Each structure stands twice: as structure tokens, then as C-alpha cells.
Amino acid sequence: MPLKGFLSSKGANALRRARGGDAASALSDGEKLAMLDQLEQSGLGWFWASDPDGKLTYLSAAIAERLELPLGDLLGQPLATTFAPIEGEGRTKSLSLMLGAHKAFSGFAVRAAKRPDGAVLRLAGQPAFDGKKFTGFRGTGTDITDQYHREVETARLAKYDSLTGLANRHRMSQIIDSTLTAFRQAKRNCAVMMLDLDKFKHVNDTLGHAAGDELLKQVSDRLRRAIEVDCEIGRLGGDEFQVMLPDLDDRGELGEIAMKIITMLKQPYSLEEGRCVIGASIGIAIAPHDGVTREEVVRSADLALYAAKNGGRGQFRFFSGELENEALFRRRLEEGLDEAVRENQLFLKYQPIVDASSKGVRTLEAHICWMHEQRGEIDEIEFASILDGSSQIVEVGKWAIAEACRHAAEWPESVRVAVNVPVPLFGSDGFVDDIASALSAADMAAGRLELEISEAVFFGDTEAVDRTLAQLFKLGVRLTLDEFGSGYSSLAYLRRAPFDTIKIDRQLVEEAEHHDKGELGLIKAIVALADALDMDTIANGIESMDLLAALEECGVRRMQGPMFAEPMVRETVETELIGDAWKIEPSGDRTKRARRRTVFRKIQVIHDDHSYEVTLRNLSKSGALIEGLIDVPKGTQFVVDLGGGQLAVATVIRSSGDTQGLEFEQPLVEDGSGGLCTRNRVSPYALASAGAPLAALSQGSYKGMQGGLLGQSGSVPQFGYARPSRSEAA
Structure with a gap:
């Protein structure tokens, strides 16, 4: 449509009213055309028009120039396919509906379909009628490219850490929240890692904050490379990071990922200000085993991180219900340190x-x-x-x-x-x-x-x-x-x-x-x-x-x-030091002492539908030694309940008196603190389907789970208990 025809439409009438009603009619058609030409060339106002079928009949040459497309390639093309709304496909359908329903629209941010990275325009349009007959649309366009990029950057900064490009605390909270909510319905697992750098403060203090910032960037790059499975990585602030790993509850695999992260992050860093070496500690929690909501899971991972740092740093820890008691006890230790000095408890x-x-x-x-x-x-x-x-x-x-x-x-x-x-x-x-x-x-x-x-x-x-x-x-x-x-x-x-x-x-x-x-x-x-x-x-x-x-x-x-x-x-x-000079020859047989909790404790083992309490004497990745039952033949299968939802299928490979040697069907894995744990645990979803409320696992035995999943009391035992020794009876 020529500009003269565009002026005779409702758009010209609206312009006339905006300029003071009939006073605008004093302008000749030539003056009107000149004025609108100047307006278009200035970029302050651009215009477009379509026919009843939605095809472009007029487009300001300045729009085509801004889009870096020939004007002839745009005229005659459907408006709905010429412009692609940047918000996504849903808005394209809405634009098509608007045009088809002959309804006014405004505020549509679009790009040329052929220039997906080009200028951003905001379109508005009004349907035009000749009497009752629909004749097409008349509209305006505005270049909002700079404004759009500012808004995109503002939105990005609201979600991502400006230094490392990783998700920030707010975005990580949103992602974990929405993921766990969706996963509860689908009965899926999700792991969360909390990660803290060791010795980062020293780098900041000695080499300066610029070096600290560069170090954080390099740490972020290494984190991305270290984790090869689907995940979301965030920096929560300072030297604290968070990782969410959906559909992963295998503690063996999670432990391997954690150790890979720790190994990669402790490699030397080259900075402009100098060379430095740091470390990392990691706490791991898994939903729904260690919590159902984001608050519960993150708190569990935080407790595990606290335990990892207290255990000597440069290590990982899985959450367990015992850690909360450990954290409380540790705080009491810190508070009781002054008494230890007064009471001569230090040596x-x-x-x-x-x-x-x-x-x-x-x-x-x-x-x-x-x-x-x-x-x-x-x-x-x-x-x-x-x-x-x-x-x-x-x-x-x-x-x-x-x-x-x-x-x-x-x-x-x-x-x-x-x-x-x-x-x-x-x-x-x-x-x-x-x-x-x-x-x-x-x-x-x-x-x-x-x-x-x-x-x-x-x-x-x-x-x-x-x-x-x-x-x-x-x-x-x-x-x-x-x-x-x-x-x-x-x-x-x-x-x-x-x-x-x-x-x-x-x-x-x-x-x-x-x-x-x-x-x-x-x-x-x-x-x-x-x-x-x-x-x-x-x-x-x-x-x-x-x-x-x-x-x-x-x-x-x-x-x-x-x-x-x-x-x-x-x-x-x-x-x-008595006698001759003290000499020590090095020995490869000396190994660093294992820092683990004792395994001498009571546990449950289940055979058929009956549960027995036995004493766990020792534990290795491949098996265990239990004590307390008699008349247990080789080849007997037990489900060993190590507590906290940890169930391991085992076969008796040695039996002597009241002692049995067990071989696990699936080897145990490192728990990050010198001990061992099962790869997987009883699913809280299984407990929920058996009638229990969905909640984090407790530390207790799982011998009495509802629904007959494990041995129930009241069944007939097949093995007898050994007579307790005097020390045990005492």
C-alpha cells in the first residue's frame, strides 16, 4: 500500500486527533507525506500495513534497512511468518490468532525470521475496516534492540553469577525446588553436592582480590570439565559452590565424581599474580533418602560438608543421620575447650x-x-x-x-x-x-x-x-x-x-x-x-x-x-631415646592409620521372613564377619541391615560355631570418611507405597518395614542364638 493510502486509514485519523483534531486538516496531503517521510527516516516512527490475508502491503523502508533485508523480499509475505517473536513459538501462534481474529495487539517483541540474531522490534497493530468489511491491519514498529539486550542482561544477572557465569544462589534454589517437586511425583532421585574451597582465603589475602576472582573462574571451568553427567552447577557466593545431579543415587558413582572434582581442583593454578594450590571439601545428600524438600536436602548436604571439612579437608562425606549428632557434639567440644585447658585434659x-x-x-x-x-x-x-x-x-x-x-x-x-x-x-x-x-x-x-x-x-x-x-x-x-x-x-x-x-x-x-x-x-x-x-x-x-x-x-x-x-x-x-642414637628405617609396610568408626556393633540380618540381631565384627568392601548365630550352613543367604536404609545381600561362605563369614553380592563403596557404605539404600518411595509417609530415611533398622518388604516379627526362626559370653552377659 502506498503511504497516501495508509494516511487515509484509521491511522491517519488517529494521528490527526493526536495533533489537535481538525487543526491537522490544515496540512496538505503533500505536507503530510513529507512529515511522515521525515518521521520514518528519523527512526522515531515506523509503519506497516497488511491486506485481509495478513500479507504485508506496506513496510517502512527504514524497518527493512534496520533488519538488513531487502524491502522487496518482505512485501507480499505473511506477517506471521516474516516476524518471529523472541519469546518463543507460543507468541507466534498468538500473533496468528490475533491476525485471524481481527483483534488489535501491541507490545510484540519480534525479530525477522531470516535474522534470528538481528534487530529487535516491538510491533503494534489495529484492524482496519471499510464499513463492515475487514481490509487488513495498520500498525507501527519501534526498534527496542538496545532496551531488549539490557533487559536480557538484567535477567541474566538475576539468575547467573556475573564472575563465573554459573547459576547463582537464587537460580539454584529455584532449580532444586522445582526439580524435587517434579521428581516427587515421578518417584525419581536427585543428588546435591555442597562444595567449599580450602585455602582460598589465603590466596585472596596474599595475591589480592583480582587473583581470587581469576582463581574462581578457573575453578568454575574445572568443575564443568570434571562432571560429565547431566547436572546444574552454581556458585552461591564467596568460595562456596553447589551441584545438582538429577536421577543419581548410586553412592559409588557419586563418590567417584566427588573424588574427581577434589583431584582436579587441587592441581596447581597459574595466575598473573603467581602460582597457587588450593583444595576442596564436598558434602553429598540424596533426595528423597536424606530429605524430601529443598531445605531438607541442602541442610543435609551442608552437614556432610561440615563433617568433611572437620575430618581434615580435601575429602567428601555422604550425609547420614549421625552427622547431626556429630555436629552438635562438635559444637560442645569447641565450647568445652576452655575447660579442657583448665582440667589438664590436653596432652x-x-x-x-x-x-x-x-x-x-x-x-x-x-x-x-x-x-x-x-x-x-x-x-x-x-x-x-x-x-x-x-x-x-x-x-x-x-x-x-x-x-x-x-x-x-x-x-x-x-x-x-x-x-x-x-x-x-x-x-x-x-x-x-x-x-x-x-x-x-x-x-x-x-x-x-x-x-x-x-x-x-x-x-x-x-x-x-x-x-x-x-x-x-x-x-x-x-x-x-x-x-x-x-x-x-x-x-x-x-x-x-x-x-x-x-x-x-x-x-x-x-x-x-x-x-x-x-x-x-x-x-x-x-x-x-x-x-x-x-x-x-x-x-x-x-x-x-x-x-x-x-x-x-x-x-x-x-x-x-x-x-x-x-x-x-x-x-x-x-x-x-634411651641408649644409642635413635634411628628409624623407612618401611613400606607402615601405612597411614585408617580414620574410621569401629565396626564392632549390633546389626540385623534377615533370612526368609525372620530378623536376627548379631554382632558385626569386621567389614570390608567384599564381605563381613558376624557373630551370634549357631547352626548356620554355608550357602545361606542373608539380607544384612547396616542401618539407615543400607541393605546388602550376602552369602555365608564360612561358618564356624557362632561366627559366619559373609560375601556381599554387590561390593560396598567408600563413604568418604574412611568407612564403607552400600551403593544404594532402601527407597523412601518403596516405604511410601507400603503405607509409610514419604520422608528422609532414619538411622534405625529396616527389619520391620510395613508391607512385608523385610522380615516380620512373629515368624519361626531357623537359626539359634549362641550363648552370650560372660563379658557380653555382664
């Missing part, structure tokens, strides 16, 4: 540091442990995690130094004692005086005390740090720079401080164990630097003969780790 263990060439014990490193009234012994690793951040850290640190000096005063003068100095203790008032007092009270030479100082002390007041180091040097104690090579090490520390020894970061040593040439090269460089500065080097955490040989080849002078000895009590140390 020291010592781990030997040996000379690499002679294998003689040169130093004993002190570790703080806690003999708790209810919990029993809390070892050095768990105690360190309790002490970290505690208000008692300075007082406990002072006590440890004084106690170590008191003990070492009784040892041969050729043996030194090493004590770790927490950062708050180093910066406390009177720290050097406290060291001098401890040495004086023990009547021990200052040169026999080694203070292990973290690089983190250098983040404080420069003048105060230098003054303290100078006073310690004057006092005569030996200084060890701890965790060197952790990624934010600086030669400035070595120039500023009179260190005697460099202790190579444990993670660096662990990486070298995998025969990483880069890590071994870095260790060689550290050794060369130490030699040039006339310093000793210590490698800690050595667990294999191959690693020991590689470190000796690198020139490391002093060694420490399970290959030589675990931390031992004072009495054992003093026994070993």
Missing part, C-alpha cells in the same frame, strides 16, 4: 623428623591431642580443626610450647623439639617473653626449640612482624618457614626473616608422589634455594618408598611421615 604426641642420609631422629614435632571424658582421645588432626578460630588458640599455643620445652629438657641434647605457632599466638602481646619464660622454666637451651611459622604471619603489621622475628633470632630459637611452596610463597619472606629451615608444603609433596615432573622440579628448586641460603629442608607426609627415593634424589635433607612413624606419646619417645 602432646610427638612425630619424629629424621635425617635423610643417616635416618637418625634429629627433631620431634609436637602435636596437641585431647583426652575427652566422653569422646575419648581426640587426635591431633581433629583437635587442630577444633582449635582453629577458637578464642583459646593463644592460651593453648602457649601451653603447648611450655609443655614441649619441659619434656624436651629430659631428652638428649642432640634432639630438638618443634612446635607449630598459630598466627594469633605469633601476633599476641608478650609472645617472645612467653617463649623466653618457657625455656627458662624448662632450663633448656634456646637452640633446641624450633618454631614452625606459617607465611600467614607476614600478612599482618610489617614492622611488628619484623620486630618479633628479630627478637626470636636474638633469643636463639630456630625458625622454620612452614608450608613453603603452597602457591603464595615469596622470597621476600626469606630475605626478611632469619629462617633455619624450609618445610615444603604437604600438598606439593603429595603431588610429587604421582611422579609429576613439574612438582618434582619445583621441589628441586626449593632445595637449591635453601642450600644457597644455608637452610635445611623438610618434606612431610611421605607414604611410599618411591616418593621417598624421589625426594632424596631432589636433595631434601630431613623427612617426616608414616613411612617413618606416626605421632607417638611421650613415654614411647623417651623409651626410644
Whole structure:
């Protein structure tokens, strides 16, 4: 349609009314055309028209130019197929309905169908009639490309983390919520991982926030590569991440994914500001086993993450009902630490540091442990995690130094004692005086005390740090720079401080164990630097003969780790120090002690339709040893109820008296804390179908599940109970 015909339509009448009614009629047709031509060319107003069949009869040339399409290719084409609404197919159908129903429309954001990435227009249209006869549509168009992109970016920022591009906390909450709601109806499983970075704060503090941001980007990239199954990954803020894995409840597979993430994230990072190494801890919960709603599942995963971090970091944990009690008990431990100091419940263990060439014990490193009234012994690793951040850290640190000096005063003068100095203790008032007092009270030479100082002390007041180091040097104690090579090490520390020894970061040593040439090269460089500065080097955490040989080849002078000895009590140390010089030959038979809960406990086993209570004596991936039943022939099948919905089918392969050896039909898997668990658990959906309400699994036995799924009471037992021993009867 020519512009003159367009002007004679309702659109021209509307324009006339908008400009003041009949006053507009003073304009000639030529003036009207000129004015509208100018309006179209300016881009402030664009027009279009269609015939009764919805085909374009007029389109402002400026629209075609903005769409980067020839005007001739657009005229005569159906409006509904020429423009594609950006909101999706549903709006296309609505546009077709509007045109077919001869109804007015407005606010349709569209793109040219042939330019899906091109300009964005907002269309409006009014039906035109000649009397009662429908003659087509007349409409306007507006370029909203910039506005649209701003809105898209605003919407994206509302859903995604601006730094990493991962989903943000709000979007993850929405996705997990909607997924779990839908999965409840379909009886599907869904796993949630909570992930927290270890040592990230050190990177932020030492290399700066720009380096921290770049590190988070690299972590996000590695997370995407590490998880090869369908998932949604989000950054909740800071160094906390969340992963949702739909249709996955196999704890074996989930454990493998978690370990792959941990392994990939602890590999060194190269940043513009320097090289760094961090770690990660992961907590895992599975719906509906560990919760039905988002709040329940995320809380369970959070508790598992808390347990993973408290267990030594760099590990994963599955949620279990016991973790909540563990978390409560741990908080009580932290609150009761001041009482432990007052009641003399703390004690020291010592781990030997040996000379690499002679294998003689040169130093004993002190570790703080806690003999708790209810919990029993809390070892050095768990105690360190309790002490970290505690208000008692300075007082406990002072006590440890004084106690170590008191003990070492009784040892041969050729043996030194090493004590770790927490950062708050180093910066406390009177720290050097406290060291001098401890040495004086023990009547021990200052040169026999080694203070292990973290690089983190250098983040404080420069003048105060230098003054303290100078006073310690004057006092005569030996200084060890701890965790060197952790990624934010600086030669400035070595120039500023009179260190005697460099202790190579444990993670660096662990990486070298995998025969990483880069890590071994870095260790060689550290050794060369130490030699040039006339310093000793210590490698800690050595667990294999191959690693020991590689470190000796690198020139490391002093060694420490399970290959030589675990931390031992004072009495054992003093026994070993009697007589000739104490030497320890490395042994491949020594392995790091298993950190797991005892398996000596009561469990249920089910045969046919009867449940028996037995004692679980030991547990491995492939089987178990139970005690308590007699007359059980080989080949008997049991369902072993390990609690918390963990059921394992097992066959008796050995039977002697009241003891049976069982072989599992499906091997158990690692539970992330040194223990074992079943791959799958009783489905809460099965319980719900049997009449129980849908809820997270409890920790109890599942022998009495409704609906006859397992053994019911009242049935006739086929096996008898062994007579209890006197100790059991007591």
C-alpha cells in the first residue's frame, strides 16, 4: 500500500486527533507525506500495513534497512511468518490468532525470521475496516534492540553469577525446588553436592582480590570439565559452590565424581599474580533418602560438608543421620575447650623428623591431642580443626610450647623439639617473653626449640612482624618457614626473616608422589634455594618408598611421615631415646592409620521372613564377619541391615560355631570418611507405597518395614542364638 493510502486509514485519523483534531486538516496531503517521510527516516516512527490475508502491503523502508533485508523480499509475505517473536513459538501462534481474529495487539517483541540474531522490534497493530468489511491491519514498529539486550542482561544477572557465569544462589534454589517437586511425583532421585574451597582465603589475602576472582573462574571451568553427567552447577557466593545431579543415587558413582572434582581442583593454578594450590571439601545428600524438600536436602548436604571439612579437608562425606549428632557434639567440644585447658585434659604426641642420609631422629614435632571424658582421645588432626578460630588458640599455643620445652629438657641434647605457632599466638602481646619464660622454666637451651611459622604471619603489621622475628633470632630459637611452596610463597619472606629451615608444603609433596615432573622440579628448586641460603629442608607426609627415593634424589635433607612413624606419646619417645642414637628405617609396610568408626556393633540380618540381631565384627568392601548365630550352613543367604536404609545381600561362605563369614553380592563403596557404605539404600518411595509417609530415611533398622518388604516379627526362626559370653552377659 502506498503511504497516501495508509494516511487515509484509521491511522491517519488517529494521528490527526493526536495533533489537535481538525487543526491537522490544515496540512496538505503533500505536507503530510513529507512529515511522515521525515518521521520514518528519523527512526522515531515506523509503519506497516497488511491486506485481509495478513500479507504485508506496506513496510517502512527504514524497518527493512534496520533488519538488513531487502524491502522487496518482505512485501507480499505473511506477517506471521516474516516476524518471529523472541519469546518463543507460543507468541507466534498468538500473533496468528490475533491476525485471524481481527483483534488489535501491541507490545510484540519480534525479530525477522531470516535474522534470528538481528534487530529487535516491538510491533503494534489495529484492524482496519471499510464499513463492515475487514481490509487488513495498520500498525507501527519501534526498534527496542538496545532496551531488549539490557533487559536480557538484567535477567541474566538475576539468575547467573556475573564472575563465573554459573547459576547463582537464587537460580539454584529455584532449580532444586522445582526439580524435587517434579521428581516427587515421578518417584525419581536427585543428588546435591555442597562444595567449599580450602585455602582460598589465603590466596585472596596474599595475591589480592583480582587473583581470587581469576582463581574462581578457573575453578568454575574445572568443575564443568570434571562432571560429565547431566547436572546444574552454581556458585552461591564467596568460595562456596553447589551441584545438582538429577536421577543419581548410586553412592559409588557419586563418590567417584566427588573424588574427581577434589583431584582436579587441587592441581596447581597459574595466575598473573603467581602460582597457587588450593583444595576442596564436598558434602553429598540424596533426595528423597536424606530429605524430601529443598531445605531438607541442602541442610543435609551442608552437614556432610561440615563433617568433611572437620575430618581434615580435601575429602567428601555422604550425609547420614549421625552427622547431626556429630555436629552438635562438635559444637560442645569447641565450647568445652576452655575447660579442657583448665582440667589438664590436653596432652602432646610427638612425630619424629629424621635425617635423610643417616635416618637418625634429629627433631620431634609436637602435636596437641585431647583426652575427652566422653569422646575419648581426640587426635591431633581433629583437635587442630577444633582449635582453629577458637578464642583459646593463644592460651593453648602457649601451653603447648611450655609443655614441649619441659619434656624436651629430659631428652638428649642432640634432639630438638618443634612446635607449630598459630598466627594469633605469633601476633599476641608478650609472645617472645612467653617463649623466653618457657625455656627458662624448662632450663633448656634456646637452640633446641624450633618454631614452625606459617607465611600467614607476614600478612599482618610489617614492622611488628619484623620486630618479633628479630627478637626470636636474638633469643636463639630456630625458625622454620612452614608450608613453603603452597602457591603464595615469596622470597621476600626469606630475605626478611632469619629462617633455619624450609618445610615444603604437604600438598606439593603429595603431588610429587604421582611422579609429576613439574612438582618434582619445583621441589628441586626449593632445595637449591635453601642450600644457597644455608637452610635445611623438610618434606612431610611421605607414604611410599618411591616418593621417598624421589625426594632424596631432589636433595631434601630431613623427612617426616608414616613411612617413618606416626605421632607417638611421650613415654614411647623417651623409651626410644634411651641408649644409642635413635634411628628409624623407612618401611613400606607402615601405612597411614585408617580414620574410621569401629565396626564392632549390633546389626540385623534377615533370612526368609525372620530378623536376627548379631554382632558385626569386621567389614570390608567384599564381605563381613558376624557373630551370634549357631547352626548356620554355608550357602545361606542373608539380607544384612547396616542401618539407615543400607541393605546388602550376602552369602555365608564360612561358618564356624557362632561366627559366619559373609560375601556381599554387590561390593560396598567408600563413604568418604574412611568407612564403607552400600551403593544404594532402601527407597523412601518403596516405604511410601507400603503405607509409610514419604520422608528422609532414619538411622534405625529396616527389619520391620510395613508391607512385608523385610522380615516380620512373629515368624519361626531357623537359626539359634549362641550363648552370650560372660563379658557380653555382664
